[in-house]
Every structure is written in structure tokens, then in C-alpha cells.
Amino acid sequence: MEALVEPIQEGRESPIGRRLVASALPTLSPAMLVPRRPRARPPFPLSDPSAHFVYFARNGIYALARLWGLAGKEVLFPSYFHGVELDALLEAGARVRFYPVDRRMQVDPREVVQRIGKETAAVYLIHYVGFPGPVEELAAICEERGVRLIEDCALALLSCLGERPLGSFGHAAVFCLYKTLPTPNGGVLVLRHPPAIRLPEGERPNLASTVGPMLASMLQRLELRTGHLGRAIRRGVRALGAAVRWRAAGHVPTGTPSFDRSQVRLGMSPTCRSILDAQDYARIVERRRRSYFHLLGRLRSVAPPVFGELPPGVCPLFYPLQTRQKARVLEALRARGIEAIDFWGRPHRQVPWGTFPDSDHLRRTIVEIPCHQDLDPPTIDRIADAVVEAMEEVG
Ligand SMILES: Cc1ncc(COP(=O)(O)O)c(C=O)c1O
Incomplete structure (x- = not known):
């Protein structure tokens, strides 16, 4: 059965077609950079008294592992x-033992419980794509067994x-x-454990790590809003950057697959605060949910996602389309201007192919389709049209 799944070739990235229709991530508007009072008290975890802000999540995981x-x-x-x-955990010296995740990205708490032994100090739970794992069950079991629970959100x-935010169930998140x-960034x-500890402030990132991605995001927004003109400007800026050999010296990229110990003390860019204060969080959740429902309605029978229901409270990160023709679907979508992403396509050296067949299956089949807050209903319809065409094209 596995042989039916088309393998993704290393390093193969299909280009975006003539015009960008939907970006993978939400984009930045200049108005968000203006310092202001937050619209309302920011939601958990942003206003939690124990919140410690870092450059990226991996630094928080490393700091936690050291602290504990x-x-x-x-x-x-x-x-x-x-x-x-x-x-991040391995670099901090932890030893890991794996428990299975099934083809629906579900964790059976019994599989975790039966692995808890004298050596076990913590259980690590990932909430996939915004959908809750069995966090209530695991929190109760961990409490009973004197083991700490880490929620990866x-x-x-x-x-x-x-009603309860993910990340508020475990001992840390x-x-x-x-x-x-x-x-x-x-x-x-x-x-939550220990509850009242203040970790040292992170180091301030350099300007290139803040300005470069912000500029790229604003140019992407311009292209999405103005079409050909925006695309021409974006290309022009890129060409200019290349011509003057502008190098973002010391720029620390986000979204990278490898852990770098030299960056563990890096904190969040101060500009992020203004951007956080400018967000309408209730609207973000509402729009993501609306887009997910919309995609579900259009695509359920053609390209079903891993999660066929959207429980109350869930803020979906993307629509996790499942296809055995992953590489070809990605190519077809990108040719249509949809920034679809190969989600977790490659295995880690600690879990080579064949160790957990259900996880292999997920790695070979999940395509990330955007459903973020920038996308209005007509754009979601265009995404759905592109998915339908792509599925037809690959058969
Ligand atoms: C489940 C999970 N945890 C942690 C991380 C690390 O996030 P960051 O890139 O912010 O370090 C990622 C990154 O994609 C992730 O997918």
C-alpha cells in the first residue's frame, strides 16, 4: 500500500506560477507597525504572567529542558x-522514547501511559495543526504519576x-x-512549574533579522493586493537587492529545520510587540475557522483533510489535505499561485522510514493549504478551484 504513495524528491521545490494568489503565511501591513494600545487584553499566552518571549519556539524548548x-x-x-x-530537547541532553501517532494525527493516551517508567521525567505532546491532542487525559495521568507534561503549541x-486555551493544561507550553x-519572529x-520564575531576557536580534522578513512580508502583501504591479515592484526590489549585493548580515532565518546552539539566547524582536498589539485576535480565529469550513464544504469529497470536523474553539493553522500524489499536487497548486507547503515530508534521523508506518504515511501525504486571516471568501474559492483542478490533473 505504501508503494502507491509517490515519494517527494529531496530539494525539489516547485515555483509559484505567474501570480501569487494565496501566501502560506499572513502578511504584514505597515499600519501594524504603529505603536498603539492593544485593542483588548491579548489572549493566552500573550498576557500570561509567566510568558517568556523568545526568537523562536525552539529556544523556549531548550530553555525549558535546561531549567527542568x-x-x-x-x-x-x-x-x-x-x-x-x-x-532542541536532544541538544539540552534529554533522552527520548517515542510513542505512536496514528494516520489521523491522533495520539492514544494508553500508548503513552504504557511507556511511562521510572526513568520518565516528562511527556511531550504536540497539538497538530491547531487541533487538540488528548491533553486532559494526559494532564491527569502525568499528575498522578508525578511526570511533567509539555504542550507543544x-x-x-x-x-x-x-473554552480553555491549549497550552494551559500542562506544566509548560x-x-x-x-x-x-x-x-x-x-x-x-x-x-506553570515552577510557577513564579523569571527567565533572563533574551538577546536583542540584529536589525536584519527584523527588517528583512518584514519587508518581504509587506512586499508579498502588496503583490496580493495589487496583482501585476505589486509583483513587478517585488521583483524590482529583489533585483535591486541582488544588484547591490545587499546581504542581510547575520540574519537569523525562521522556519528552518535545524537547531543552532549559537542562537539559543536570542529573544523576540521588539517590533513584534507593536505587531502583536495591532492584532484583532477574535477576528483571526473567526476568519481561520470560516475559511476552514469553506474549504471543507468545497473539498471534503475531492480532497479530504485529516481533520474532517472543526470542533468549537479550534483555530486551524491550515487545511491538511491528504494525497498520495503529494509532489505533483504541490507542483500543480504552486503553478496556480497557491503557496502550498510540503508538511513535514522528511523523516528525522531518530525515526527513520519504517519505524512508525503511520507517521511515515503522514509524512508522505500531507499538503498544507493556507486558510489564514488574510484570505477572503473569493480567494478561498480560488484556492478550492485550484485544489479541484490539481486533483483532477494528477488523477
Ligand atoms: C511542532 C513544532 N514544534 C516546535 C517548532 C519550532 O518552532 P520555531 O520554528 O518557532 O522554533 C516547530 C516548527 O515548525 C514545530 O512544527
Whole structure:
């Protein structure tokens, strides 16, 4: 059955077609840079008293592992993961033991419980794509067994289980801001154990790490709003940058797959605060949910997602389309101007192909379709049209 799944070739990235229709991430508007009072009290975790702001989530994971003294201790870890979160734990000296994740991205708490032993210091749970894992069950079990629970909410900012925010169940949680919001960088570590500890402030990132991604995001927004003119300007700026050999000296890119120890003390760029204060969080959740429903309505029978229901409170990060023709679907979508992403396509050295077949299946089949707050209903319709065409094209 696995042989039917088309492999993705290393390093193969299909270009975006003539015009960008939908970006993978929400974009930045200049108005968001104007300092202001927040619209309302920012939601969890942004206003949590224990919130510690970092450059990216991996730094929070590393800091947590050091703070809790996880070096040499066992952490139960899901078999399906990005890679950099695991590397952050490993770099801090933790030992990991994997538990399975099924083809629907579901974790069976019994699989975790049966692996808890004398050596186990913590359980690591990832809330995939904003959809809650079995966090209530695991929080209860961890409490009972004297084991700490870490919630990885890198993909689940603003998401709730019913009324309660994800990241508020465990002893600690990490969040990534720049996947959901148009900040150039940013992550949050929330600590319940020990409750009242202040971690040292992170180092200030250099200007290139702030200005470069912000400019790129604003140019992308311009292209999305103005079409050909914006695309020409964006190209012009890029060409100019290349011509004068402008190098973003010391720019620390986000979204990279590898952990870099030399960056662990890096904090969030101060500009991110203005951007955070400018956000209408209730609207972001509402728009993401509306877009997900819209895509679900249009695509359920043609390109079903992993999560066929959208429970109340969930803030979806993207529409996780599942296809056995991943590489070709990605290519067809990108040719139509949709910035679709190969989600977690490559395995980590610690979990080679064949170790957990269900996780392999997910790695081979999930395509990330944007459903973020910038996308209005006509654009969501264009995305759905592109997906339908792409699915027809690949058969
Ligand atoms: C589940 C998960 N945890 C942690 C991270 C690390 O996030 P960051 O890039 O902010 O360090 C990622 C990155 O994609 C992730 O997918």
C-alpha cells in the first residue's frame, strides 16, 4: 500500500506560477507597525504572567529542558514531529522514547501511559495543526504519576479545547508566533512549574533579522493586493537587492529545520510587540475557522483533510489535505499561485522510514493549504478551484 504513495524528491521545490494568489503565511501591513494600545487584553499566552518571549519556539524548548534539568532524563515524544523541537530537547541532553501517532494525527493516551517508567521525567505532546491532542487525559495521568507534561503549541496558537486555551493544561507550553501572526519572529514559553520564575531576557536580534522578513512580508502583501504591479515592484526590489549585493548580515532565518546552539539566547524582536498589539485576535480565529469550513464544504469529497470536523474553539493553522500524489499536487497548486507547503515530508534521523508506518504515511501525504486571516471568501474559492483542478490533473 505504501508503494502507491509517490515519494517527494529531496530539494525539489516547485515555483509559484505567474501570480501569487494565496501566501502560506499572513502578511504584514505597515499600519501594524504603529505603536498603539492593544485593542483588548491579548489572549493566552500573550498576557500570561509567566510568558517568556523568545526568537523562536525552539529556544523556549531548550530553555525549558535546561531549567527542568532534563539532561540524561527520559522524555516520551510523539513519532510524528517537525524535527527542530526534538533537536532542541536532544541538544539540552534529554533522552527520548517515542510513542505512536496514528494516520489521523491522533495520539492514544494508553500508548503513552504504557511507556511511562521510572526513568520518565516528562511527556511531550504536540497539538497538530491547531487541533487538540488528548491533553486532559494526559494532564491527569502525568499528575498522578508525578511526570511533567509539555504542550507543544507551535501549530496551535489561539486554539482552545472548548473554552480553555491549549497550552494551559500542562506544566509548560511553547508557542510559535510567526506561523499564525505576521511577526518577523517570536515564540513564547509558558511555565506553570515552577510557577513564579523569571527567565533572563533574551538577546536583542540584529536589525536584519527584523527588517528583512518584514519587508518581504509587506512586499508579498502588496503583490496580493495589487496583482501585476505589486509583483513587478517585488521583483524590482529583489533585483535591486541582488544588484547591490545587499546581504542581510547575520540574519537569523525562521522556519528552518535545524537547531543552532549559537542562537539559543536570542529573544523576540521588539517590533513584534507593536505587531502583536495591532492584532484583532477574535477576528483571526473567526476568519481561520470560516475559511476552514469553506474549504471543507468545497473539498471534503475531492480532497479530504485529516481533520474532517472543526470542533468549537479550534483555530486551524491550515487545511491538511491528504494525497498520495503529494509532489505533483504541490507542483500543480504552486503553478496556480497557491503557496502550498510540503508538511513535514522528511523523516528525522531518530525515526527513520519504517519505524512508525503511520507517521511515515503522514509524512508522505500531507499538503498544507493556507486558510489564514488574510484570505477572503473569493480567494478561498480560488484556492478550492485550484485544489479541484490539481486533483483532477494528477488523477
Ligand atoms: C511542532 C513544532 N514544534 C516546535 C517548532 C519550532 O518552532 P520555531 O520554528 O518557532 O522554533 C516547530 C516548527 O515548525 C514545530 O512544527
